[in-house]
Amino acid sequence: MKKQPLILLLFFLLSAVAFGQTRHTIKVYFLYGSKPAVGHRYHEDPYFGGKHGGHVSIGIDTLVVGFTDTNGFHIFAHRNNLKGVYKVKGLKKFRKDSASYKYTTFEVPLTDTQYVKLKKIVYNYLYVKTPYDYAFIGMRCAAAAYDLLSQIGLFEIRSKWGNVFSNFYPKKLRNKMFRLAREKNYKISTQPGRLSRKWEND
DSSP, X not given: OOOOOHHHHHHHHTGGGGGGOSOEEEEEEEEEOEEEOTTOTTTSOOOTXXXXXXXXXXXXXXXXXXXXXXXXXXXXXXXXXXXXXXEEEEHHHHHHHTTTSOEEEEEEEEOHHHHHHHHHHHHIIIIIOOOSOOEEESOOHHHHHHHHHHHTTSXXXXXXXXXXXXXXXXXXXXXXXXXXXXXXXXEEEEEOOOTTEEEOOO
16 A cells, blocks of 8 residues: 555545535536637647546545546556556645636535545555556546545436436536436535636536
């Protein structure tokens, strides 16, 4: 197991404290795909995926977790030399880094059982074993987020390829979250991105 800061170990290992609480909420963050706006191409970079790109991450307490690539990506998934990794960021830094980006955030209430299960899964994915490779035709951030959310019962559990193709890019999962949020009356908040980029629409 990799060495971890004490605060992260305490965060994940002391999950039993959760059973003394009556309500838990996670946040599902959707960064929208984008490209440089007209007149801004010299100082705005193209991002992976363009307007069909973006990112999905999940906020648990004071941490934000997401699946991403490391040292590039594979076209098809490999069994060895994995290029996928779950990364964690403090909520304060996440908010600072994302302040100029377009986001939609869903607030999802969880039971004690769901909350503790999610924390255990995330801990294992972060610090015990990366569960899958990062591949263009394979697991990326949206499918990885669906994996986590389905394991705690928010969505049906699908086969790997059923998950990959039904959540091929973030908007596909975001549409599912909009439907679920409207059905369950989850809180939805939006944040407009900076005008120097042309952002994806819903």
